[in-house]
Amino acid sequence: MAGQELRYDDQTVVVTGAGGGLGKSYAIFFASRGANVVVNDLGGSFKGEGGGSAAADKVVEEIRAAGGKAVANYDDVVNGEAIIQTAIQNYGRIDVLINNAGILRDISFKNMKDQDWDLIMKVHVIGAYKCARAAWPYFRKQKYGRLISTTSAAGLFGSFGQCNYSAAKLSQVGFTETLAKEGLKYNILCNVIAPIAASRMTATVMPPEVLDNLRPEWVVPLVAVLAHPSNESETGSIFEVGGGHMAKLRWERAKGALLRADDSFTPAALLKKWDGVSDFSEPEYPTGVADFMGLLEQAQKLPPNP
Numbered sequence: 128m129a130g131q132e133l134r135y136d137d138q139t140v141v142v143t144g145a146g147g148g149l150g151k152s153y154a155i156f157f158a159s160r161g162a163n164v165v166v167n168d169l170g171g172s173f174k175g176e177g178g179g180s181a182a183a184d185k186v187v188e189e190i191r192a193a194g195g196k197a198v199a200n201y202d203d204v205v206n207g208e209a210i211i212q213t214a215i216q217n218y219g220r221i222d223v224l225i226n227n228a229g230i231l232r233d234i235s236f237k238n239m240k241d242q243d244w245d246l247i248m249k250v251h252v253i254g255a256y257k258c259a260r261a262a263w264p265y266f267r268k269q270k271y272g273r274l275i276s277t278t279s280a281a282g283l284f285g286s287f288g289q290c291n292y293s294a295a296k297l298s299q300v301g302f303t304e305t306l307a308k309e310g311l312k313y314n315i316l317c318n319v320i321a322p323i324a325a326s327r328m329t330a331t332v333m334p335p336e337v338l339d340n341l342r343p344e345w346v347v348p349l350v351a352v353l354a355h356p357s358n359e360s361e362t363g364s365i366f367e368v369g370g371g372h373m374a375k376l377r378w379e380r381a382k383g384a385l386l387r388a389d390d391s392f393t394p395a396a397l398l399k400k401w402d403g404v405s406d407f408s409e410p411e412y413p414t415g416v417a418d419f420m421g422l423l424e425q426a427q428k429l430p431p432n433p
């Protein structure tokens with residue numbers, strides 16, 4: 128496919144939170160390349176307050192004015208079943224789900240209220256689960272599906288004042304990694320992106336000159352490639368993407384320290400070997416629990432401590 132225009136004719140793409148920001152860019156792109164698009168958005172504020180149909184309607188109008196095919200859906204992502212049914216009822220199928228909807232409730236941990244925590248979990252964790260859960264049987268039955276989840280640098284690395292959002296966003300990594308493993312034999316490929324882009328979410332925290340170099344459209348190519356049928360193997364991957372830069376991330380394991388029976392498994396024995404615990408000079412890149420078990424098996428075969 129290199130060099131060719133990727134197209135999505137006869138495919139149905141559901142984009143949650145597509146009334147603005149990144150989701151809008153995805154929706155407009157997929158429709159411009161032949162897909163039927165479900166533009167989901169409940170139209171609230173970036174803090175998750177209020178709602179309305181205007182945001183989704185405007186994007187649908189823009190797509191149709193350009194000759195594309197799209198329908199609006201105004202459900203909260205926690206009603207994932209209704210969102211996926213919009214795809215089924217209008218287009219008879221779903222091929223791609225982009226779990227993109229999101230809100231912020233930034234506040235220091237000290238001042239956080241349960242409501243700030245719960246609402247973030249509801250939208251990012253439960254919402255993404257509900258949409259994927261509703262799409263999954265269709266993906267399995269047709270032995271085809273592409274799921275893109277959305278994490279964040281805040282989740283991967285932590286971010287002051289965002290512990291609710293960080294927790295919710297990192298959940299998308301574990302969720303997607305597992306779905307990638309479960310979906311593989313049904314040709315359901317699942318990847319997770321950590322975008323950075325100008326949107327109402329970032330408008331208040333970044334200056335205009337920086338935002339100008341972080342256009343949401345510049346995130347689209349990565350999503351487009353991952354969601355395309357020509358992607359036959361990229362799954363369970365995490366990508367950072369923004370400002371035109373795209374890079375894969377992975378886990379790195381230090382050399383490690385092995386306590387053995389003759390060390391008597393004491394904290395003091397561990398302290399003696401602490402350098403190894405954090406020694407990244409000979410890294411490994413694990414992708415599953417089996418890697419750790421393999422490592423243990425090898426380690427058990429080593430001769431005892433001198």
Ligand code: NAD
Nearest residue numbers: 144147148149169170171203204227228229279323324326
């Ligand atoms: P945005 O606020 O412009 O777009 C999010 C959209 O989701 C909004 O249109 C909103 O109405 C919709 N939405 C919110 N709650 C919803 C719900 N319960 N049901 C349906 N729709 C809902 O923000 P954005 O920057 O485009 O963010 C898109 C995604 O990217 C989010 O998941 C966000 O956490 C993530 N993200 C963005 C950045 C960034 O730099 N912009 C960085 C990291 C992660």
